[in-house]
Amino acid sequence: MNASPLRRRRTSSGASNSTASSFGASPPKNTGYNANAEPSTPKRAAGRGSGLAPGTPGTPGTPSLITTTGPASEGLRKKTLVLDLDETLIHSSPQGSYRAHHRIEVVIDKVACLYYVYKRPHVDYFLRKVSEWYKIVIFTASMAEYADPVIDLLDVQGKYISGRYFRESCVPHDSSYAKDLAAVDPDLSQIVLVDNSPLSYFINPTNGIPIQPWINSDPKDEALLDLLPLLDALRFTDDVRSILSLRLV
Numbered sequence: 001m002n003a004s005p006l007r008r009r010r011t012s013s014g015a016s017n018s019t020a021s022s023f024g025a026s027p028p029k030n031t032g033y034n035a036n037a038e039p040s041t042p043k044r045a046a047g048r049g050s051g052l053a054p055g056t057p058g059t060p061g062t063p064s065l066i067t068t069t070g071p072a073s074e075g076l077r078k079k080t081l082v083l084d085l086d087e088t089l090i091h092s093s094p095q096g097s098y099r100a101h102h103r104i105e106v107v108i109d110k111v112a113c114l115y116y117v118y119k120r121p122h123v124d125y126f127l128r129k130v131s132e133w134y135k136i137v138i139f140t141a142s143m144a145e146y147a148d149p150v151i152d153l154l155d156v157q158g159k160y161i162s163g164r165y166f167r168e169s170c171v172p173h174d175s176s177y178a179k180d181l182a183a184v185d186p187d188l189s190q191i192v193l194v195d196n197s198p199l200s201y202f203i204n205p206t207n208g209i210p211i212q213p214w215i216n217s218d219p220k221d222e223a224l225l226d227l228l229p230l231l232d233a234l235r236f237t238d239d240v241r242s243i244l245s246l247r248l249v
Helices: 125-133 145-154 223-234 241-249
Strands: 079-083 090-093 102-110 111-119 134-139 161-165 172-174 176-178 191-195 208-210
Touching: 079 125, 090 145, 102 145, 111 145, 125 134, 125 145, 125 223, 145 161, 191 223, 223 241
Parallel strands: 079 134, 079 191, 134 161, 191 208
Antiparallel strands: 090 111, 102 111, 172 176
């Protein structure tokens, strides 16, 4: 969409790389998911798209962590998972269609703007699942007047998302915005950021997980599902950077 003062400036530098390719894995294939229906139990090859070595929980030949239960997992201290909003979890546009999940009207300086909001495929299931493992925070470069009602759409009952950070919490950088994760949690060993723009995590590159931007172009997109094995494994590490730094080698 055209640049708007309400939403962040979109950047293309490195944003086209998917999470799977960033960790050395081949792009995911269609696994039979209905992108218009929320899956009850993902039927996915364990570890695919995670870039984890053989023998790591969640890889072929090793029990998948997606269904991990019991005292060991229940006693874990929850790490923080920071999620970007636009082009990561949703796409919004002033151009409407019957497929939009929601419409929001934003008024800034007495000027009203209408946005049509589209949820990324599987976002509802993704948020419900990762909220079992992590403390969930939304960190967006958009303004609160726009982002707050969109976040409300994603978490209608207020069960999944425990924190919200907006443009005023970002650091201006190269005509865009970066996100300093220390503003969310000063213990960087316990925090992860999923964002479609690499510029967003240039301050904390070993805490970032890239994801393919979604602009309502692929109704069968499975990028959020592809993140689950990696996110499940990371919650068992002492320092998430010990794993995520391998992406930069």
